Amino acid sequence: MQIIDTFLFSEPHEKEVLLIKLILGGDYISEWIIVENDYTFQGEYKGLFARHVIDSDQRFAPYRDRIHIISAQNKHPPIDYTLADVDTQGMNSERRQRSLAREYIIHKYQDDTWVLLSDADEALDLTSDPNHLFFLLEKLSASKDGLVCVPRRRFWYDFDNLWLALRATPMTTVKRIRQAEGEMGMGFLRSDNIGAHGEWKYPLLFEYSYCYPKEAILRKYRTFPHGGMTNEEILQSMRCNHIPISSLRGKKLDLHQDLWMEKVALTPQNSPKYVREHLQSLQTHVVDSNYQQNRLADYPFLYTWKHRTEFAVKQAIKKLFKAIR
Template sequence: MKIIDTFLFSEPYEKESLLIKLILGGEFIAEWIIVENEYTFQGEYKGVFARQVLDSDERFAPFLDRIHIISANIKYSPIDYSRKDVDTQGMDSERRQRSLAREYIINRYSDDTWVLLSDADEALDLVSDSENYKLLVQKLNSANDLVCIPRRRFWYDFDNLWNAVRATPITTVARLRTAAGDMDMGFLRSDHIGTTHEWERTLVFEYSYCYERAYILRKFRTFPHGGMTDREITQSIRCNHIPISAFRGKKLDLHRDLWMEKVTLTPENSPRYVRENLAWLRTNVVETNYQQNRLTDYPTLYTVRHRALFAIKQAIKKVLRHL
């Protein structure tokens, strides 16, 4: 079974995540196709960096003969925040960039080749345990032309778990041949990354914003979903939750999938490479007293009254879902 991985790459701060992706894919990935662009998804010129990153660090040497880089010079329009479709504007730019890999892939690979539609910070782990590849093959053999692989998510640090499980799609070249529009391959990714059920083994690990604080802020300023302020992002790090954007009218509550927690890494929840190198991979950006910060910054959430009302609302929602 032939598997390739295509993903977007932005700036040099993504280097360690990129290396993790390559190491965890190992010999099981026939080729990694990197798609980069000289402009950010919010219209700012930045240049391209993938070749520079790969050639400047000898740790990438074992993988260079299986990496193909597609570099583009597409100037996306700055996001217009006066419109209601802010996220759509940014995501359309991402979909167009991602779809640039389609022609290369369909001209080079046979219809039965599987293509992982991922990001630079999403790693398919096929090397930590011999059972991982067997499980993936089993899932692909029992599918038609698209499988949504559950993705365990770590944000801000390599041992800081966000329990909201999402998916990374893997599809066939045959399916890509039907994705003829300038965003259609991108839609194959964005339409299939939602909530999903976990498998018996975790095969995809996401390490988003696992950078020093300045680069976390940089990524939020350049990625497709604009409108979050530095203050909101800094607050999310202080109390270890997802950014709550006033622009989008979001509010923080006790929902489990809004909060992140520091965890002990085990063979069940993390790749071997990350566990073995955690001491120097750690970003240490999450404040050690984040739990106390929550009590200080959001006292209303932790009152007996609010906890009781929240529990009642959740119970009602559960009942309604089963009617």
């Protein structure tokens, strides 16, 4: 059974997470297909970097013969922040770019080849534990529709900073990719199948989003599909260790665990071996070490008895309605 991995690449600050992806995939990924574009998802010219990043660092040498780069020169339309569908605009640009890999994949691979539809910062870990590969192959073999959503453990801002909101990364057969026609078809295969899923017996897939120096994090937010967040909102999210709360989207901070991140001790149950062994050199240290005290200082209303009680009641009502359905 062949497994390939296709994903987007942006700028040089993604080098270390790209290397982690390749190391964790090891000899079990037949090919990594990188799709890059010389414009950002917000319409800014940036150039192409993937080839230079890979060729200029000898750590990539063991993987170069299994890397294929698709480079495009598509000027994505700038996001119009006066419209209501801000995220849809950026995501459509991403879906178009991701779908550029379709023709290469369907012409090179057989229908039963499995394709991981990922990002540069999402790594399928098949090297930390020999059980991982066999467990994944069992899941793929059991699929009746050519689609498996692999639960994704998410680390943001630093390699030991866990975001509690679980998501998934889809794996699909080439047959399904053949059926995903249109300029965004393959992109929708990804975006329609990344929702929350329960955890598996073995954690196989890890996300290291924004695990960069602070300036690179700010740069990433200025170029990725979900634009419109201010530097102040992003820096505040690092000060108190939560996701950025964008005034543009009208989102409010609450006690729900999906909004918060926590520093954790890395173990074989929650992290890849390579990351644990290299944590000291990988760490970014961008999250304020006093983030828990900062939360109390910056958001005192969240910790009042009244707010905690109201939140608990709302969550209980949601759980009740869910059970009734």
